[in-house]
Amino acid sequence: MAVQRKLDSDSHLYLIDGSGYIFRAYHALPPLTRSDGTPVGAVQGFCNMLWKLLEDLKGEDQPSHLAVIFDHSGKSFRNDLYDQYKANRPPAPEDLVPQFPLIRDATRAFGVPCVELENYEADDLIATYTRQAREAGARVTIVSSDKDLMQLIEDGQVTLFDTMKNKRIDSEGVREKFGVTPDKVIEVQALIGDSVDNVPGVPGIGPKTAAELIETYGDLETLLAHAEEIKQPKRRENLIAFAEAARLSKTLVILKQDCDLPEPMEAFGTADPDAETLTDFLKSMEFRTLTRRVEETLGAPVSDETGSATAPIDRSAYACVTTMADLEAWIAEAQSAGVIAVDTETDALSACGANLVGVSLATAPGRACYIPLAHVHPDEGDLLGGGAAPEQIAREDALAALKPLLQDPSVLKVGQNLKYDLAVLSRYGVDVRPYDDTMLISYVMESGLHGHGMDELSELHLGHKPLSFKDVCGSGAKQISFDRVPLDKATEYAAEDADVTLRLHEILKPALGPRGKLTVYETLERPLPRVLADMELAGVKVDPQRLSRLSGEFAQKMAEHEDEAYRIAGRSFNISSPKQIGEILFGEMGLPGGKKTQGGAWSTDVSVMEKLAAEGHELPGAILGYRTYAKLKSTYADALKAAINSSTGRVHTSFSLASTSTGRLASTDPNLMNIPIRTEEGRKIREAFIAEPGNVLVSADYSQIELRLLAHIADVPELKKAFRDGLDIHAMTASEMFGVPIEGMDPMVRRRAKAINFGIIYGISAFGLAANLSIGRDEAKEFIERYFEKFPGVADYMEAKKAEVRDRGFVETIFGRRVHLPGIKDKNPNMRQFAERQAINAPIQGSAADVIRRAMIRLPGAIEAKGLNARMLLQVHDELVFEVPEGEAPALIALAKAVMETAARPALEISVPLTVEAASGHHWGEAH
């Protein structure tokens, strides 16, 4: 609770801008309601932020006094000065309004005074308290990211603490923002105005010009008095014409330092919050995670949502199981628990090559063990040789005992990214079932909001930072494999992972139903770890000799292009350094460089270099040639050969299930989703992907699935008819748009229509289309307009998705997969527009991803039911690759087509046919 304490020169007053906190809490988090339907998302965000701040402040530079300051309402005395002040602000969202009083309650529950004053904004109160504290000799920290408070900064005495960037702002920070010292901020703001608050300013004057003018003239009045001297005609006219607007702006941005304060600042003395008051409040809000965190910190009895005790995470309480008797006791306990968390530890990253080193189990929160199976002495493998391995249960014995538990249909096994553990245990003959995956549960509920790795989820939901792999194994050259980690440390790490996973499951799984995502999880997520683990284990056969030969050919081509480049340039340089290429082309040769990269350097990418080549310059062509072959050699020929597993002779990729925001998979180590196909040279890589003797590869891919889904989702009659009639969709689009017959169409016209069709899926812009087709922006704009005239349903779809994401913060696929796009609330208009394009693309891309997921889930069973000896090996977004005995290829093709084409059913009936094209061959290139 706050206490009375006079301020003096030793005092440090913290003033928190509560309204800024509310705004951020509301927009940063997904909507959340209490079980009675009260919206509490912003309250939760506010509480989390306040708690974190109070905890962080316990370190150095502690506050002696602290208060949260709120705006009293949307209106203040500034509205009397200027009736348009903040007039362009929309009213507070409907679900935020009832949270305002709750947030005041929250503040008081934290034992922090909350202050507001009718007719004034929070900033005015902050300014007044700041002035008074300074008069008492105290230091002041204002916790806010609002630039309007920068005028109060005094170096060493008054600083602004931006919790968003976690950084203190002094006069140097003000100079970065406004280009002037804090005492000149109001002068500059008067000129710039503020579109957010509807402060007019002077048109045509932005931050740069304003700083320059104030630097020269000192203040606004002096500047206005000398306005006639300004050289730039437009600027001069505006300064004269809008002098009054500037004066008005200045009165609006100046903060009042003489409000009648509702509370004396002596009442802001700090003390720890009362544990009971605070936890009672948090429980009434149903913030389980924060309640637990607060209880842990304040030493109150810890409880979970049912009120029963849940132990805080205590790594020293975990057991290390090294005897068979112990293991059997744990297995019995697990059996009766019914829901357990499982985690495996291995000696390498790849699930397909790693050896099982240990298994951890958690049977209840805080109750977890680690069973080491193949640990060695930490010095094992060193020159001096290792000592004796620690005592542990033999791997075969332990697995034989664990297998019935892991396969018991009445015990639910919970894992975090369980695909990895499934793959590892599969190799030891254990088929884990049934299972839940906390990573995937998080993914279906909060895709797009954050990552879904265990450490991140733990911090987010448990407020607990688990031991990291690096803490235990080190990093870089000094990294050791897990089997060399001493047992005590290994136990803390491994058992904690199981404990955390089980706790996450207790929090996340029950949220699926209320959030309406249980079906998505059960049908599109839960079955996949098993399917993908089997695909990864199967791997794909790659011919190393073929790759070696290609590598040699590419090396020769690289050398040719490199020599030619040096000959043209007249000297040698590092041809793979974009920096040096830029220096030569745009520096020494003085060519006009077009684009800049993000970092401000000259761009030397294909589009730039091709443009130069078209203008007749020789060097860019040679560099591009070199790059093409360097890429093929290093990324494909050499890397792929190195990725061949020596014991299987095959390449085993890893598919990530939760790393895209849309529901697509990703492939890593190596990435087998970006194997070249578009150019003849690149396609040669595909010839190295082969089948076992007597087998062939079958490739089955959805034809135009995204455009078909667009036709269905946006309900475009012309597109749907074209797909039903089996027309060439790009030619049909061209015919509609340009009024030319499909027969004998100019390929150039079709190409344009094709680019437009792709552009539509990406949330088209005139700029993007123009760049893609190398045409003018005006022409691109005309194309788009014409397209929308012909297909108004598509334009309607786009507007609907933009409105939806602005309104709800997310969009959904046709199967209900949700994609959150928090960028839609960003203050940067570019970020918002980006989010709008994502909102257009995500339902299309994501629905296609859902369709192929459904097919993949069904295919292994369908193959088995037909008695085929085929294996599914790869997925490449709209394509599946299988390996099958040559004679069974026709049957597999028929089956794959049938399953893939009907994959949306019975959940949905798609109003256009989803057609699949399939072929077989002795290598991947041939199967296309």
Place this chain on the structure above:
DNA sequence: GTGTTCACG
């Protein structure tokens, strides 16, 4: 570790 480029759908 970050930035640039380029391979795929």
Place this chain on the structure above:
DNA sequence: GACGTACGTGAACACC
């Protein structure tokens, strides 16, 4: 009024 934009990924290399 200028700016920066097509959607979704992962890997290699240069450079700090």
